Amino acid sequence: ETGVTQSPTHLIKTRGQQVTLRCSSQSGHNTVSWYQQALGQGPQFIFQYYREEENGRGNFPPRFSGLQFPNYSSELNVNALELDDSALYLCASSLKAGETQYFGPGTRLLVL
Amino acid sequence: GNSVTQMEGPVTLSEEAFLTINCTYTATGYPSLFWYVQYPGEGLQLLLKATKADDKGSNKGFEATYRKETTSFHLEKGSVQVSDSAVYFCALRMEAGGTSYGKLTFGQGTILTVHP
Numbered sequence: 462e463t464g465v466t467q468s469p470t471h472l473i474k475t476r477g478q479q480v481t482l483r484c485s486s487q488s489g490h491n492t493v494s495w496y497q498q499a500l501g502q503g504p505q506f507i508f509q510y511y512r513e514e515e516n517g518r519g520n521f522p523p524r525f526s527g528l529q530f531p532n533y534s535s536e537l538n539v540n541a542l543e544l545d546d547s548a549l550y551l552c553a554s555s556l557k558a559g560e561t562q563y564f565g566p567g568t569r570l571l572v573l
Numbered sequence: 574g575n576s577v578t579q580m581e582g583p584v585t586l587s588e589e590a591f592l593t594i595n596c597t598y599t600a601t602g603y604p605s606l607f608w609y610v611q612y613p614g615e616g617l618q619l620l621l622k623a624t625k626a627d628d629k630g631s632n633k634g635f636e637a638t639y640r641k642e643t644t645s646f647h648l649e650k651g652s653v654q655v656s657d658s659a660v661y662f663c664a665l666r667m668e669a670g671g672t673s674y675g676k677l678t679f680g681q682g683t684i685l686t687v688h689p
Contacts, residue, residue, distance in 0.1 A: 465616075467616075492675075494676060494677075496677075501681075501682075502681060502682070503577075503662055503664075503679030503680050503681050503682050504617070504662075504677070504679050505679075506676040506677065506678070509675070509676060517676060519676065551616055551617065553617075553677075555675070558675045559666070559668060559675035560675070561607075561619065561622065562619075562675075562677060563619065564609075564616040564617040564618070564619075565616050566615055566616040567615075567616045
């Protein structure tokens with residue numbers, strides 16, 4: 462059974478640019494959640510997708526957006542990057558919303 | 574809103590010492606509780622969980638008991654190893670539905686370093 466995978470592993474961008482991060486969910490999982498983990502902090506919930514629809518959103522501005530595809534993989538898009546967007550972005554999948562979440566290794570984003 | 578508070582770190586222990594990492598929570602209702610572990614340069618791994626009061630989660634020698642009366646879920650291990658060095662996160666999850674979506678709310682993490 463393949464676990465949750467994310468790409469790329471590392472990324473460097475400059476302020477104002479746009480970035481797309483990708484996540485493949487664990488086999489059989491139809492729910493994907495995205496979290497932002499700033500250095501030295503716990504992860505913060507960004508949003509969740511269930512069967513290709515946004516199922517809930519945390520306290521993040523609209524420039525953070527996402528997609529989920531028919532195979533349940535997902536993208537996180539961030540527009541107009543700011544320095545404070547530098548963080549580890551974690552994707553987690555679950556059998557359905559409310560079930561145990563399993564995390565990928567994360568994408569480390571650095572905004573200069 | 575819901576929140577999780579973990580003991581201040583970092584925690585430094587010698588191998589075979591007893592470990593306790595305190596975790597308390599605030600929630601409207603009865604959440605499920607989790608401990609996740611993050612090794613250097615990696616994502617989060619589920620360590621153990623408990624879904625109702627008085628449940629004990631256990632895995633790899635780690636244990637935590639869901640205490641509703643003290644709103645706590647302290648992590649313990651009787652004899653730590655160097656390989657246990659990592660960051661430990663306590664988290665809660667409300668039942669999915671309404672505005673919850675089953676999202677995880679994390680504490681700030683506790684860094685554990687175990688010396689030989």
